[in-house]
Amino acid sequence: MIPPDLPAELKAALQRKAQGLSRNDAAARAAAISQTYRSGGGSNTIRNESDALAYALARMPATYAAVVASLNALRETRPKFTPLSLLDIGAGPGTATWAAAQAFESLDAFSAIDSNPALRSLALDLVRDDLRLAGLRYAQREASAGLRDAPESADLVIASYVLGEMRMERQAALAELMWAATRDTLVVVEPGTPAGYQRILGLRRQLIAQGAHVIAPCPHDGECPLAAFPDETGAASPRGNASRQNATPDWCHFVQRLPRSRAHKHIKGAELPFEDEKFSYVVLARTPDRPRPARVLAPPMLTKAAMRLKLCRPDGSVGVTTFLRRDKASYARLRRIGWGDAVNLTET
Numbered sequence: 001m002i003p004p005d006l007p008a009e010l011k012a013a014l015q016r017k018a019q020g021l022s023r024n025d026a027a028a029r030a031a032a033i034s035q036t037y038r039s040g041g042g043s044n045t046i047r048n049e050s051d052a053l054a055y056a057l058a059r060m061p062a063t064y065a066a067v068v069a070s071l072n073a074l075r076e077t078r079p080k081f082t083p084l085s086l087l088d089i090g091a092g093p094g095t096a097t098w099a100a101a102q103a104f105e106s107l108d109a110f111s112a113i114d115s116n117p118a119l120r121s122l123a124l125d126l127v128r129d130d131l132r133l134a135g136l137r138y139a140q141r142e143a144s145a146g147l148r149d150a151p152e153s154a155d156l157v158i159a160s161y162v163l164g165e166m167r168m169e170r171q172a173a174l175a176e177l178m179w180a181a182t183r184d185t186l187v188v189v190e191p192g193t194p195a196g197y198q199r200i201l202g203l204r205r206q207l208i209a210q211g212a213h214v215i216a217p218c219p220h221d222g223e224c225p226l227a228a229f230p231d232e233t234g235a236a237s238p239r240g241n242a243s244r245q246n247a248t249p250d251w252c253h254f255v256q257r258l259p260r261s262r263a264h265k266h267i268k269g270a271e272l273p274f275e276d277e278k279f280s281y282v283v284l285a286r287t288p289d290r291p292r293p294a295r296v297l298a299p300p301m302l303t304k305a306a307m308r309l310k311l312c313r314p315d316g317s318v319g320v321t322t323f324l325r326r327d328k329a330s331y332a333r334l335r336r337i338g339w340g341d342a343v344n345l346t347e348t
Contacts, residue, residue, distance in 0.1 A: 192278030
């Protein structure tokens with residue numbers, strides 16, 4: 001498994017760029033940029049090198065951790081997948097490119113598309129001293145227009161935290177263009193919010209209709225069953241049931257914990273030495289991969305007698321499965337299981 005913290009080469013490159021940087025100024029810039037994203041804006045507020053660096057210092061660690069977690073799930077489900085080329089859509093400072101380079105040693109061709117010149121410049125500067133990534137080709141185009149006007153394709157295509165910057169109709173158009181550029185596998189990562197999950201769900205549904213197959217996290221290609229899953233009180237989810245106003249919403253998302261450096265804590269205005277990044281994702285491929293394991297959708301619930309796991313199952317259902325401690329063989333295989341992990345039910 002690839003660890004969630006930034007690789008040493010990237011840390012060194014960021015430190016080199018940050019020499020002489022006012023941390024207070026960077027923190028103020030990062031806060032303003034984050035507020036723009038939270039209010040539905042995009043990267044247009046990142047106008048210069050200082051803005052781009054502040055954004056990278058604040059957000060690169062968490063975005064990298066979420067992409068790595070998604071790629072780890074892909075690697076676990078398809079251990080023989082050896083892509084040779086990568087296309088990073090809406091790549092920003094190149095975060096997903098770094099994650100993919102760590103996850104797949106087979107990659108030897110790296111391309112990226114982003115509309116923001118300050119982020120493109122920073123991305124190319126960060127890879128300058130890395131032997132593998134120094135040849136990164138960064139297209140000076142807006143993502144959807146770039147794919148339409150000058151189609152590129154790759155074995156592995158990644159779009160991380162991109163769809164949320166677009167109107168709904170543009171999200172669907174970009175999904176189609178990204179799938180057309182995908183020779184083998186597409187990975188899409190969004191914030192782990194109900195809105196981020198809905199964007200993933202829409203893209204998933206759209207591309208399955210065009211022949212895509214889900215590799216992770218879902219163990220099936222059917223409709224997401226969470227809309228009908230009861231909450232802890234036994235009430236149905238409110239999606240599709242307007243009469244149940246007090247029911248607890250349910251959505252597919254995961255959490256990746258990552259370490260915070262002293263500089264990262266300062267820029268984020270945080271005290272804890274770690275950050276928990278919530279994210280939703282989907283991995284889609286041109287060919288099916290079966291059998292696929294069940295997926296743990298929440299933190300395990302532990303008692304003295306058993307472990308209870310909320311699982312999305314290969315048959316398209318979702319529910320809580322109980323594993324008793326007295327079944328020592330099965331319990332031993334599961335005792336280190338966590339939220340987001342795969343579970344082979346045929347072995348338990």
